[in-house]
Amino acid sequence: MSTIKPTENIESNPRxxxxxxxxxxxxxxxxVNNMWYYIAFDEDLLExxxxxxxxxxxxxxxxxxxxxxxxxxxxSIANSCAYCVHSHTxxxxxxxxxxxxxxxxxxxxxxxxxTNHIANGLQIPIDDVFDAEMS
Amino acid sequence: MSTIKPTENIESNPRxxxxxxxxxxxxxxxxVNNMWYYIAFDEDLLExxxxxxxxxxxxxxxxxxxxxxxxxxxxSIANSCAYCVHSHTxxxxxxxxxxxxxxxxxxxxxxxxxTNHIANGLQIPIDDVFDAEMS
Amino acid sequence: MSTIKPTENIESNPRxxxxxxxxxxxxxxxxVNNMWYYIAFDEDLLExxxxxxxxxxxxxxxxxxxxxxxxxxxxSIANSCAYCVHSHTxxxxxxxxxxxxxxxxxxxxxxxxxTNHIANGLQIPIDDVFDAEMS
Amino acid sequence: MSTIKPTENIESNPRxxxxxxxxxxxxxxxxVNNMWYYIAFDEDLLExxxxxxxxxxxxxxxxxxxxxxxxxxxxSIANSCAYCVHSHTxxxxxxxxxxxxxxxxxxxxxxxxxTNHIANGLQIPIDDVFDAEMS
Amino acid sequence: MSTIKPTENIESNPRxxxxxxxxxxxxxxxxVNNMWYYIAFDEDLLExxxxxxxxxxxxxxxxxxxxxxxxxxxxSIANSCAYCVHSHTxxxxxxxxxxxxxxxxxxxxxxxxxTNHIANGLQIPIDDVFDAEMS
Amino acid sequence: MSTIKPTENIESNPRxxxxxxxxxxxxxxxxVNNMWYYIAFDEDLLExxxxxxxxxxxxxxxxxxxxxxxxxxxxSIANSCAYCVHSHTxxxxxxxxxxxxxxxxxxxxxxxxxTNHIANGLQIPIDDVFDAEMS
Numbered sequence: 141m142s143t144i145k146p147t148e149n150i151e152s153n154p155r156x157x158x159x160x161x162x163x164x165x166x167x168x169x170x171x172v173n174n175m176w177y178y179i180a181f182d183e184d185l186l187e188x189x190x191x192x193x194x195x196x197x198x199x200x201x202x203x204x205x206x207x208x209x210x211x212x213x214x215x216s217i218a219n220s221c222a223y224c225v226h227s228h229t230x231x232x233x234x235x236x237x238x239x240x241x242x243x244x245x246x247x248x249x250x251x252x253x254x255t256n257h258i259a260n261g262l263q264i265p266i267d268d269v270f271d272a273e274m275s
Numbered sequence: 276m277s278t279i280k281p282t283e284n285i286e287s288n289p290r291x292x293x294x295x296x297x298x299x300x301x302x303x304x305x306x307v308n309n310m311w312y313y314i315a316f317d318e319d320l321l322e323x324x325x326x327x328x329x330x331x332x333x334x335x336x337x338x339x340x341x342x343x344x345x346x347x348x349x350x351s352i353a354n355s356c357a358y359c360v361h362s363h364t365x366x367x368x369x370x371x372x373x374x375x376x377x378x379x380x381x382x383x384x385x386x387x388x389x390t391n392h393i394a395n396g397l398q399i400p401i402d403d404v405f406d407a408e409m410s
Numbered sequence: 411m412s413t414i415k416p417t418e419n420i421e422s423n424p425r426x427x428x429x430x431x432x433x434x435x436x437x438x439x440x441x442v443n444n445m446w447y448y449i450a451f452d453e454d455l456l457e458x459x460x461x462x463x464x465x466x467x468x469x470x471x472x473x474x475x476x477x478x479x480x481x482x483x484x485x486s487i488a489n490s491c492a493y494c495v496h497s498h499t500x501x502x503x504x505x506x507x508x509x510x511x512x513x514x515x516x517x518x519x520x521x522x523x524x525t526n527h528i529a530n531g532l533q534i535p536i537d538d539v540f541d542a543e544m545s
Numbered sequence: 546m547s548t549i550k551p552t553e554n555i556e557s558n559p560r561x562x563x564x565x566x567x568x569x570x571x572x573x574x575x576x577v578n579n580m581w582y583y584i585a586f587d588e589d590l591l592e593x594x595x596x597x598x599x600x601x602x603x604x605x606x607x608x609x610x611x612x613x614x615x616x617x618x619x620x621s622i623a624n625s626c627a628y629c630v631h632s633h634t635x636x637x638x639x640x641x642x643x644x645x646x647x648x649x650x651x652x653x654x655x656x657x658x659x660t661n662h663i664a665n666g667l668q669i670p671i672d673d674v675f676d677a678e679m680s
Numbered sequence: 681m682s683t684i685k686p687t688e689n690i691e692s693n694p695r696x697x698x699x700x701x702x703x704x705x706x707x708x709x710x711x712v713n714n715m716w717y718y719i720a721f722d723e724d725l726l727e728x729x730x731x732x733x734x735x736x737x738x739x740x741x742x743x744x745x746x747x748x749x750x751x752x753x754x755x756s757i758a759n760s761c762a763y764c765v766h767s768h769t770x771x772x773x774x775x776x777x778x779x780x781x782x783x784x785x786x787x788x789x790x791x792x793x794x795t796n797h798i799a800n801g802l803q804i805p806i807d808d809v810f811d812a813e814m815s
Numbered sequence: 816m817s818t819i820k821p822t823e824n825i826e827s828n829p830r831x832x833x834x835x836x837x838x839x840x841x842x843x844x845x846x847v848n849n850m851w852y853y854i855a856f857d858e859d860l861l862e863x864x865x866x867x868x869x870x871x872x873x874x875x876x877x878x879x880x881x882x883x884x885x886x887x888x889x890x891s892i893a894n895s896c897a898y899c900v901h902s903h904t905x906x907x908x909x910x911x912x913x914x915x916x917x918x919x920x921x922x923x924x925x926x927x928x929x930t931n932h933i934a935n936g937l938q939i940p941i942d943d944v945f946d947a948e949m950s
Contacts, residue, residue, distance in 0.1 A: 141946040143499040144397045144512075171404070175390070178399045182513030188867070189393065195863075196386050202375045207342050208383055214346045215387035215527075217666040218353035220490040220760040223394040224387070225668055226405035229683040240337045242684075243722030246666045248343055251331050252350035252359070254659040255310070257755075258324065259358040261622040261651045262279045263630055264313045269306070270361035271816040276811040278634040279647075317648030323732070350662075352531040355625040355895040360533055364818040377819075378857030381531045389524040392890075396487040396516045398495055406681040411676040413769040414782075414937045441944070445930070448939045452783030458600075459933065462593070466926050472915045477882050478923055481889045485797075485927035488893035490760040493934035494927070496945035510877045517871050518883055522890035522899070525850070528864065529898040532819045534853045539846070540901035541546040548904040549802045549917075576809070580795070583804045587918030594798065601791050607780045612747050613788055619751045620792035620932075623758035625895040628799035629792070631810035645742045652736050653748055657755035657764070660715070663729065664763040667684045669718045674711070675766035757936040765938055786936045794929040801892040801921045803900055 146177045155183045159190050166198050173227055206235045214249050281312045290318045294325050301333050308362055341370045349384050416447045425453045429460050436468050443497055476505045484519050551582045560588045564595050571603050578632055611640045619654050686717045695723045699730050706738050713767055746775045754789050821852045830858045834865050841873050848902055881910045889924050 151157040159180075163172055180186045197208055209232040216224035229242075237245075258264075268274065286292045294315075298307055315321045332343055344367040351359035364377070372380075393399075403409065421427040429450075430442055450456045467478055479502040486494035499512075507515075528534075538544065556562040564585075568577055585591045602613055614637040621629035634647070642650075663669075673679065691697040699720075700712055720726045737748055749772040756764035769782070777785075798804075808814065826832040834855075838847055855861045872883055884907040891899035904917070912920075933939075943949065 141496065141941055141948070142398045142400055143496060143945075143947050144399075145947045173402050173405075174399050175394065178397050179393060179516075181509060182516070185393075185513050185517055189390065192386055192863070193390070196379075196382050201379055202373065203345075203379050203383075207345065208379075210338075210342065211345055211349045211380060211383045212387045213666075214349040215353045215384050216391055217662055218350045219388060219391040219395075220665055221391035221394050222665075222668060223399045223401055224391050225666065226401045226681065226683060228387075229407075230405045238337065239721060243725050244331075244336055244338050244343075245346060246663055246719075246722070247331050247725055248338075248346045249350050249666055250659040250662040251327055252347045252363075253354060253662040254655040255324065255328070256351055256354040256356035256359050257622055257655040257658040258314060258320075258651055259310065259356050260354075260625055260627075261618075261630065261654055262313050263277045263627060264279075264309050264358045265277055266358055266361045266816055267308045270308075270365045270818075272364075272818050272820045273816070276631065276806055276813070278631060278810075278812050280812045314651075316644060317651070320648050320652055327728070348531075352527055355530055357530075357533060360531065361816065361818060374856060378860050381528055381854075381857070382860055384531055385524040385527040388527040389520040392487055392520040392523040393516055395490055395492075396483075396495065396519055398492060401681055405683075407683050407685045408681070411671055411678070411766065412938045412940055413675075413677050413766060414939075415677045443942050443945075444939050445934060448937050449786075449933060451779060452786070455783050455787055455933075458597070459930065462926055463930070466919075466922050471919055472913065473885075473919050473923075477885065478919075480878075480882065481885055481920060481923045482927045484886045484889040485893045485924050486931055488890045489928060489931040489935075491931035491934050493939045493941055494931050496941045498927075499947075500945045508877065514871075514876055514878050514883075515886060518878075518886045519890050521867055521871050522887045522903075523894060525864065525868070526891055526894040526896035526899050528854060528860075529850065529896050530894075532853050533817045534819075534849050534898045535817055536546055536898055536901045537848050540548075540848075540905045542548050542550045542904075543546070546901065547803045547805055548901060549804075578807045578810075579804050580799065583802050584798060584921075586914060587921070590798075590918050590922055594795065597791055598795070601784075601787050606784055607778065608750075608784050608788070612750065613784075615743075615747065616750055616754045616785060616788045617792045619754040620758045620789050621796055623755045624793060624796040624800075626796035626799050628804050628806055629796050631806045633792075634812075635810045643742065649736075649741055649743050649748075650751060653743070653751045654755050656732055656736050657752045657768075658759060660729065660733070661756055661759040661761035661764050663719060663725075664715060664761050665759075667718050668682045669684075669714050669763045670682055671763055671766045672713050675713075675770045677769075753936075757932055760935055762935075762938060765936065786933055789936055790929040790932040793932040794925040797892055797925040797928040798921055800895055800897075801888075801900065801924055803897060 142178060144178050144181055147181060150177060150180045153180075153183070156180045156186060159186050162194070163190060166194055175223070175227065206232060206237060209235055209237070210241075210245055213245065214252075217249050218253065277313060279313050279316055282316060285312060285315050288315075288318070291315045291321060294321050297329070298325060301329055310358070310362065341367060341372060344370055344372070345376075345380055348380065349387075352384050353388065412448060414448050414451055417451060420447060420450050423450075423453070426450045426456060429456050432464070433460060436464055445493070445497065476502060476507060479505055479507070480511075480515055483515065484522075487519050488523065547583060549583050549586055552586060555582060555585050558585075558588070561585045561591060564591050567599070568595060571599055580628070580632065611637060611642060614640055614642070615646075615650055618650065619657075622654050623658065682718060684718050684721055687721060690717060690720050693720075693723070696720045696726060699726050702734070703730060706734055715763070715767065746772060746777060749775055749777070750781075750785055753785065754792075757789050758793065817853060819853050819856055822856060825852060825855050828855075828858070831855045831861060834861050837869070838865060841869055850898070850902065881907060881912060884910055884912070885916075885920055888920065889927075892924050893928065 160172055213228040295307055348363040433442055483498040486498055565577055618633040703712055753768040835847055888903040
């Protein structure tokens with residue numbers, strides 16, 4: 141179920157086709173996942189979301205591609221986004237995530253959630269030494 | 276402000292002292308942050324939380340220490356834990372996080388949150404190909 | 411799947427029937443959505459929830475009905491409530507939401523989520539000028 | 546800091562005074578916490594919020610008063626509401642919460658958060674036997 | 681759908697079998713729910729998660745078993761974990777949760793969420809008297 | 816406290832100055848709030864965040880400026896972003912939000928949170944009629 145009905149033959153729209161072509165080229169794959177089909181009803185949303193994903197996730201930078209996917213997945217778990225957990229687990233596996241690392245991510249994410257709830261639950265005051273403005 | 280009043284001279288309790296000593300030794304630092312002082316009112320909570328943090332975060336594994344901190348930080352941001360954001364940003368910096376990487380984490384985390392809300396907002400159906408049970 | 415089994419012939423209960431009749435009358439429609447069938451196992455929960463929804467959402471006030479639905483939808487997205495995202499997208503469409511406005515809501519909600527994570531991620535201090543008590 | 550400036554002499558408003566008097570009488574205490582002062586700018590919000598809190602939390606029912614506070618506190622921790630964590634920890638202590646129970650709540654809440662993130666992280670399918678509609 | 685494919689004949693692994701046997705014995709039931717099958721791909725995750733669940737939830741303590749389940753359920757609802765809401769509602773029912781109490785939990789949890797959003801929405805300052813460190 | 820130390824004389828950086836000048840011009844005000852000072856350590860983050868905020872929030876569209884701020888504020892409350900709640904309440908007031916409307920937003924947001932938790936708590940199945948793909 142969805143709250144949007146994807147347009148049929150969506151790639152007959154040249155703005156949509158241009159983005160889909162770039163997704164296929166960037167990922168070196170013919171597969172385009174549902175995310176892009178469903179947001180294509182708003183061309184501006186499609187173009188700018190892809191532009192940002194490409195820039196942040198698919199451009200060489202100071203953090204390697206697999207680590208980026210792990211961070212993305214961690215946020216998606218914490219924000220309870222079922223779609224994103226599925227798509228970014230798949231993306232991480234495509235970038236080499238092993239089963240052992242998968243298990244580790246789950247351990248880190250769930251431990252972080254645990255201590256997040258401990259710290260919020262006791263309202264632990266922040267140590268002065270953690271204030272970057274004082275350094 | 277806090278909902279717990281830390282006990283004075285808490286290290287006169289030998290179970291607490293043993294944990295604090297191990298924290299100092301593991302981190303090779305005399306500094307023990309508030310988290311541990313505030314949860315020490317429940318020795319069992321203190322011992323088991325530290326044991327898990329040590330095992331998951333401070334034991335060599337398939338994910339390097341800085342990446343672990345990035346994942347931990349990402350979850351803490353998504354879960355709105357101010358204490359944890361401060362403590363794990365500090366921990367990541369201590370493990371070598373550069374300003375450029377710090378900026379990148381913020382970009383990845385905030386982009387993930389953005390697409391999490393897009394996917395949840397449109398209730399995008401999960402692609403069959405993402406189902407690990409079918410693979 | 412659900413954690414509650416709706417009672418059969420629930421409208422044979424006069425307290426439930428009174429609420430369902432008022433829902434139909436207020437909305438000028440015979441359709442009653444699952445929300446009300448599933449909470450009807452607790453008549454008090456049913457009566458008071460409907461009373462509040464009617465008062466806040468269906469009574470003329472200083473915010474127009476479509477804007478109210480947009481705000482309701484925004485919260486439901488942020489709180490990851492799949493049921494509520496579906497029901498309030500439908501309600502907004504019934505009140506005139508266009509595809510262009512639907513796209514805009516998604517852009518605003520996802521941008522807000524993005525900057526929420528930026529502000530929480532950097533723990534940006536609140537400007538004094540934003541303090542209503544100082545005005 | 547707050548986004549609302551509480552009105553001075555707010556109890557000169559008879560609708561506000563009536564609610565404040567009922568809060569004092571119900572709680573058998575002269576103290577009225579900030580929550581009520583800050584929402585009093587909207588008399589309808591004040592009256593209906595207090596009415597609901599009184600009905601759900603201060604009326605004898607099938608769940609005892611201390612357990613109710615524990616549940617309320619658990620939700621407030623998970624929703625990162627610093628104000629509510631403080632006020633409901635205080636309320637629970639006033640109803641007899643011991644330090645040992647306080648520690649236990651933190652352990653249960655943080656364990657739940659941990660397994661919530663594990664289940665969401667792996668997208669574990671719900672067992673058919675948990676479906677109440679099949680029972 | 682899931683992001684993990686459970687291993688076939690998983691109990692042929694002695695570490696997994698030992699945990700599953702202990703789950704069955706502790707719960708006095710042959711049924712083992714999906715949670716444990718899906719996390720068994722990482723034996724360490726399985727062993728330590730079960731150990732913690734058993735210690736916190738299945739060991740006699742200062743909070744009775746049904747109340748523990750209510751707290752666990754409350755957190756799971758707030759964290760939008762569909763799996764956990766289903767499994768812990770079932771667990772609470774197995775420990776005696778009545779329909780009336782089920783309705784009450786929903787009322788308390790949803791009221792807490794309501795006031796959480798009011799307090800966060802107005803950024804209500806925490807009363808000094810709630811500071812445990814000042815007591 | 817913050818996890819970033821804003822650079823002194825940040826506007827001596829021409830990329831930063833260009834953005835700050837555009838913020839002042841777009842808002843017709845000399846005031847630049849902390850958000851922009853704190854993210855300026857990463858010029859790319861600054862430029863792209865402002866570009867998106869300007870495009871989505873400050874460009875005439877199918878949703879009026881005050882309604883946009885209300886939606887933004889609603890998300891910020893649900894995501895527990897104290898900074899964003901403060902800044903967007905101030906922005907909404909600057910665009911004409913009355914006290915009566917402010918009270919209404921709080922009522923809608925908190926009611927939505929309440930029913931979000933009810934629907935998630937009972938795992939209410941989505942009505943087929945809400946599926947946009949079937950329409």
